[in-house]
Amino acid sequence: MPELIFFCGTMDCGKSTLALQIDHNRQARGLQGVLFTRDDRAGEGMLSSRLGLVTDAVEVTGPMDLHAHLVERMSQGGRVDYVIVDEAQFLSPGQIDQLARVVDDLELDVFAFGITTDFRTRLFPGSQRLIELADRIESLQVEAMCWCGARATHNARTVNGEMVVEGEQVVVGDVNGTAAQVGYEVLCRRHHRRRMTGAAARSASVAQDVLPVASG
CATH class of the missing domain: 3.40.50.300 (P-loop containing nucleotide triphosphate hydrolases)
Structure with missing residues (x-):
């Protein structure tokens, strides 16, 4: 049938x-x-x-x-x-x-x-x-994978590099992580809830690496 x-x-x-x-x-x-x-x-x-x-x-x-x-x-x-x-x-x-x-x-x-x-x-x-x-x-x-290595279950939209959760449902954008104004990325639920994209995670890691070391 x-x-x-x-x-x-x-x-x-x-x-x-x-x-x-x-x-x-x-x-x-x-x-x-x-x-x-x-x-x-x-x-x-x-x-x-x-x-x-x-x-x-x-x-x-x-x-x-x-x-x-x-x-x-x-x-x-x-x-x-x-x-x-x-x-x-x-x-x-x-x-x-x-x-x-x-x-x-x-x-x-x-x-x-x-x-x-x-x-x-x-x-x-x-x-x-x-x-x-x-x-x-x-x-x-x-299975698509989140940047953290977990199974990706959610689709995320970024505007100028920042994750957003409001806006028109359908907006054509880039999916390759380039400098397009509107982009998309797949995330696990945890990082979608925290609005933590791969780029945001990398920025946080870099910031942590460059923190000044306290003198003794």
């Missing part, structure tokens, strides 16, 4: 890499799929992995009806054997409902990939709806 499967995890846990692998495996068996994405790091209409793999995808816009898009494609003679959706957390709850209709009415497997919570530790609306509707929820086995 076709399924709606939600693969979830934090940033850096290999979601997009697995999405591309599933697509590759099915293509190798002569199947044809449709890939959807939204706000990918590689730009509009692209699905990319941090390992450097990139492929074309259909960019999901705000009002887009995914079910109608697939019906139109198939009615025009296009072949669709499966559907992959990356960055599914950015979809609206209504679009997640459309994916469920794709499974039930069009009898296609839908593989959705996304992170569950935002930098405030709150569920993305798209991810919440997937948790409510998915036939299966799979936590990815590649």
Whole structure:
């Protein structure tokens, strides 16, 4: 039976890499799929992995009806054997409902990939709806790591190097630790609660190293 499967995890846990692998495996068996994405790091209409793999995808816009898009494609003679959706957390709850209709009415497997919570530790609306509707929820086995070495469970946002816990839910930013105004990092719960990013920890360590030694 076709399924709606939600693969979830934090940033850096290999979601997009697995999405591309599933697509590759099915293509190798002569199947044809449709890939959807939204706000990918590689730009509009692209699905990319941090390992450097990139492929074309259909960019999901705000009002887009995914079910109608697939019906139109198939009615025009296009072949669709499966559907992959990356960055599914950015979809609206209504679009997640459309994916469920794709499974039930069009009898296609839908593989959705996304992170569950935002930098405030709150569920993305798209991810919440997937948790409510998915036939299966799979936590990815590649564990991202906090700077301290513990398992990373939370996504953190930085602005000008300082961790923040307020602001718009979706802001595109840098994930490589460069000097971008808005950046993201994965942390364990302890250090997310303490707002201690890797950069903050390094700064604290340097400050400790340069403390003057008291004279005897």
